[in-house]
Amino acid sequence: MHEAPGYHQLADLLRTQIADGTLPAGARMPTEPALMHAHGVARQTVRRAITALRNEGLVTLVRGAGYKVRVQKPRTEIVIRPGWKIETRMPSPAERSELAAEFGHPVEEGVPVLVVTDVDGFIELFPGDRHSMVVSREL
Numbered sequence: 001m002h003e004a005p006g007y008h009q010l011a012d013l014l015r016t017q018i019a020d021g022t023l024p025a026g027a028r029m030p031t032e033p034a035l036m037h038a039h040g041v042a043r044q045t046v047r048r049a050i051t052a053l054r055n056e057g058l059v060t061l062v063r064g065a066g067y068k069v070r071v072q073k074p075r076t077e078i079v080i081r082p083g084w085k086i087e088t089r090m091p092s093p094a095e096r097s098e099l100a101a102e103f104g105h106p107v108e109e110g111v112p113v114l115v116v117t118d119v120d121g122f123i124e125l126f127p128g129d130r131h132s133m134v135v136s137r138e139l
Contacts, residue, residue, distance in 0.1 A: 006041050007048035013039075014049060018058055018069055029059055029067035054110040055090075057129045061109065070108070075132045082137065083119040088112045088128060099127055 004012075017023040030038070035046045050067055053059045059067045080086060091099065091113045099107045107113075112128040 006045045007052065010035070010039055010041060010045060010049035011052040014053060015056075015058065018053075023069050025069050025071040027069045028065060029069065031066060055112070057108075057111045059110075070129070073130045075130055077134045078114065078116060078126060078131050080116065080133050080135050081118070085117040086133060087115040087117075089115060091125065095125060099125060103127060103130070105130075 003009075014023065014029075023029065029050070032043055032046045032050075035041070035049075036043055039046075050059065054061070054067070058070060060070050062068050089112060091107060091111075095113065096107045099113070107127045108129070114126040114128050114131055114133070116124050116126065118124075
């Protein structure tokens with residue numbers, strides 16, 4: 001069996017530190033050089049690991065301050081009915097603005113959207129950092 005790529009391993013370690021509070025919400029992430037030195041990895045490995053965490057909505061880039069651990073927002077449940085389709089993707093800038101207006105708060109860079117399509121083809125978007133899905137067995 002092959003060992004996971006270095007950036008996966010580093011992302012897993014950082015993800016665990018975020019989950020267990022070693023890197024608490026709102027904390028500044030270690031710098032690229034600090035992570036390189038502490039883990040004996042290349043800059044590209046660090047960047048790919050941070051990109052993975054950013055894509056998952058766990059960290060955010062704050063201009064002038066580097067990366068910070070995102071404060072996780074309370075989630076609203078979306079009830080998914082049989083036959084509905086759910087996808088995730090990154091929103092366009094226009095969708096980001098529309099969602100901010102609809103939900104009353106900005107959708108930060110790196111936060112994906114949940115794309116929910118019902119059986120009639122009606123599509124609705126939800127910010128992925130504030131919504132979770134619950135599957136209903138009822139029609």
